[in-house]
Amino acid sequence: MSDNILEVNGLSMHFPLSGGAFRKSTSVVRAVEDVSFSVKRGETFGVVGESGSGKTTLGRCIMRILTPTAGTIQYTGKAQEPVELVTSDDSLLRTIWRDIRMVFQDPQSSLNPRLPVIEIVGQCLRKSEKLSGSALADRVSTLLTNVGLRPEILHRYPGAFSGGQRQRLGIARALATNPQLVVADEAVSALDVSIQAQTLNLMQDLQEQFELTYIFIAHDLAVVEHICDRVAVMYLGQIVELADKDELFNNPKHPYTRALLNAVPVPDPRKRPEKRARRGAGEIPSGGVRPDACQFAPRCPHAQDICRNSSPPEKQIDGVAVLCHFAGEI
Amino acid sequence: MSPIHSSLSGGMRQRAMIAMALSCQPRMLIADEPTTALDVTTQAQILDLIADLKEEFDMSVMLITHDLGVVAEVAEDVAVMYMGKVVERGDVYSVFENPKHPYTQALLESVPRIGGVRKKRLPAIKGMVPHPLARPSGCSFRTRCERYMPGVCDRAEPELTKQGESEVACFLYSSELADVR
Ligand SMILES: Nc1ncnc2c1ncn2[C@@H]1O[C@H](COP(=O)(O)OP(=O)(O)OP(=O)(O)O)[C@@H](O)[C@H]1O
Ligand SMILES: [Mg+2]
Numbered sequence: 444m445s446d447n448i449l450e451v452n453g454l455s456m457h458f459p460l461s462g463g464a465f466r467k468s469t470s471v472v473r474a475v476e477d478v479s480f481s482v483k484r485g486e487t488f489g490v491v492g493e494s495g496s497g498k499t500t501l502g503r504c505i506m507r508i509l510t511p512t513a514g515t516i517q518y519t520g521k522a523q524e525p526v527e528l529v530t531s532d533d534s535l536l537r538t539i540w541r542d543i544r545m546v547f548q549d550p551q552s553s554l555n556p557r558l559p560v561i562e563i564v565g566q567c568l569r570k571s572e573k574l575s576g577s578a579l580a581d582r583v584s585t586l587l588t589n590v591g592l593r594p595e596i597l598h599r600y601p602g603a604f605s606g607g608q609r610q611r612l613g614i615a616r617a618l619a620t621n622p623q624l625v626v627a628d629e630a631v632s633a634l635d636v637s638i639q640a641q642t643l644n645l646m647q648d649l650q651e652q653f654e655l656t657y658i659f660i661a662h663d664l665a666v667v668e669h670i671c672d673r674v675a676v677m678y679l680g681q682i683v684e685l686a687d688k689d690e691l692f693n694n695p696k697h698p699y700t701r702a703l704l705n706a707v708p709v710p711d712p713r714k715r716p717e718k719r720a721r722r723g724a725g726e727i728p729s730g731g732v733r734p735d736a737c738q739f740a741p742r743c744p745h746a747q748d749i750c751r752n753s754s755p756p757e758k759q760i761d762g763v764a765v766l767c768h769f770a771g772e773i
Numbered sequence: 774m775s776p777i778h779s780s781l782s783g784g785m786r787q788r789a790m791i792a793m794a795l796s797c798q799p800r801m802l803i804a805d806e807p808t809t810a811l812d813v814t815t816q817a818q819i820l821d822l823i824a825d826l827k828e829e830f831d832m833s834v835m836l837i838t839h840d841l842g843v844v845a846e847v848a849e850d851v852a853v854m855y856m857g858k859v860v861e862r863g864d865v866y867s868v869f870e871n872p873k874h875p876y877t878q879a880l881l882e883s884v885p886r887i888g889g890v891r892k893k894r895l896p897a898i899k900g901m902v903p904h905p906l907a908r909p910s911g912c913s914f915r916t917r918c919e920r921y922m923p924g925v926c927d928r929a930e931p932e933l934t935k936q937g938e939s940e941v942a943c944f945l946y947s948s949e950l951a952d953v954r
Contacts, residue, residue, distance in 0.1 A: 493813075493814060493815075494812050605901065635839050636839065636883050636884050637879070637880065637897055638901070639883075640884075640885075640895035640896070640897035640898070641897040641898075644894050644895055644897060647893075647894065662812060662813065664813070664887060665842075665884065665885040665886055665887045666885055668887050668888075692887060703813060703814065705817070706812075706813040707813050707887055708813075708817070708820070708840065708842030708843050708845065708846040709842055709846075709886065709887065710841040710842045710844075710845045710869065710881065710884055710886060711845055711869065711886075712845045712848075712869050714845075715845065718846075719821060722817055722821065
């Protein structure tokens with residue numbers, strides 16, 4: 444059995460820019476561009492990057508809510524043969540959707556306010572396991588208890604719940620089918636610190652209990668450092684650095700990773716002057732970059748002509764994959 | 774209010790808001806979660822901008838946020854609120870390095886920090902903020918407090934009193950209690 448639960452190769456997702464009704468649009472949004480990585484069974488794989496870097500799109504491709512423009516995604520469940528998700532048909536995908544589940548960004552809009560909790564969490568079980576009546580109620584009650592919610596809320600509607608409770612409902616729904624892989628998209632981002640800590644602890648407990656693998660999408664680097672084993676840093680659709688957590692945070696190699704780390708506010712007022720000095724006053728440029736150049740070049744303090752004229756190769760440095768012409772030199 | 778053009782990025786919109794707020798040369802700027810929806814990189818720029826403007830115009834800034842990192846990044850003085858009351862107040866160094874109220878202490882411990890001590894689990898504050906109409910008697914925080922003292926904390930509301938460099942509203946520090954002991 445492969446150690447990798449997921450192997451993604453050359454994955455791209457391009458959206459057509461909406462053009463006129465009769466003209467075929469030629470320009471595209473390269474939301475995900477030639478991304479390759481693998482996820483080990485049982486690990487927490489982090490995906491970080493700024494808004495619009497393609498994190499959610501990547502998650503939706505893995506879930507096969509979207510059909511990628513190019514590339515392959517191979518999923519290998521426990522004691523199962525590898526399955527190629529990109530070319531799978533709907534009937535095969537329906538069985539895969541029990542194994543791979545997503546906690547959606549923005550629980551506000553992903554939980555139907557007209558459905559009671561038992562349906563939100565248990566709907567998938569009606570179909571996949573033909574559960575109903577008290578069997579369904581029992582199962583959903585157990586799931587609610589697992590995520591620290593009281594079973595009494597079974598027949599209540601999500602409108603009355605707090606952000607933290609809704610986030611837990613989203614997690615309970617994802618766990619309903621005993622999945623092996625959970626794609627958690629900004630699962631704790633909307634929560635205040637104490638509820639966030641509770642939810643992170645919960646996710647770790649559930650991971651141990653059910654031997655889950657997480658793809659943990661987030662923009663909060665401190666949270667990612669806390670919970671992840673390996674981290675992919677995305678910039679405009681590409682993975683610009685992929686490293687073990689310790690290596691990434693102690694010895695970031697891509698200038699973008701460094702910029703992100705320098706920008707994180709640290710709850711320590713004595714670090715303030717040092718951090719402000721390191722940041723400088725970089726403007727975020729607007730306007731497109733040629734696809735065959737380094738996408739980060741317009742913001743990069745080290746950019747040379749070569750960066751503006753050719754795509755950087757993927758380099759391997761100390762076991763870290765870095766997409767930068769000058770990786771290892773700067 | 775006039776719509777700020779929607780094609781602006783979040784950071785540019787936030788800057789436009791700040792420019793509007795500053796147009797009449799205020800003595801004080803109240804910024805309510807000014808960076809919460811922004812990326813860390815954009816957030817850093819906005820916070821640096823606020824800090825620069827504060828110097829330049831000799832203006833006071835009141836920054837409302839739930840992000841402790843943001844507070845440590847820009848504030849000189851801090852007030853920590855729980856259920857509508859200030860439970861601790863002091864300069865940013867005292868509050869962050871020597872927090873006195875159990876709520877402040879718990880908040881600071883529950884944030885993961887880059888490069889901080891690695892813990893398997895985050896120390897989380899138990900329970901949730903009570904409904905405003907179900908405010909506990911005495912100290913509002915007592916239902917979630919690790920240092921709750923029955924017979925003391927549920928009897929009366931603690932007042933904000935001076936303790937060293939900062940002020941704190943907690944019976945752990947009140948002198949009557951010290952007498953009882
Ligand atoms: N259905 C779609 N049609 C067209 N463009 C899209 C679509 N979905 C996403 N995009 C674009 O793809 C890019 C990546 O978006 P995505 O939502 O994946 O980013 P993200 O990293 O999840 O951002 P955030 O941190 O804000 O959630 C953006 O430029 C977005 O506008
Ligand atoms: Mg997203």
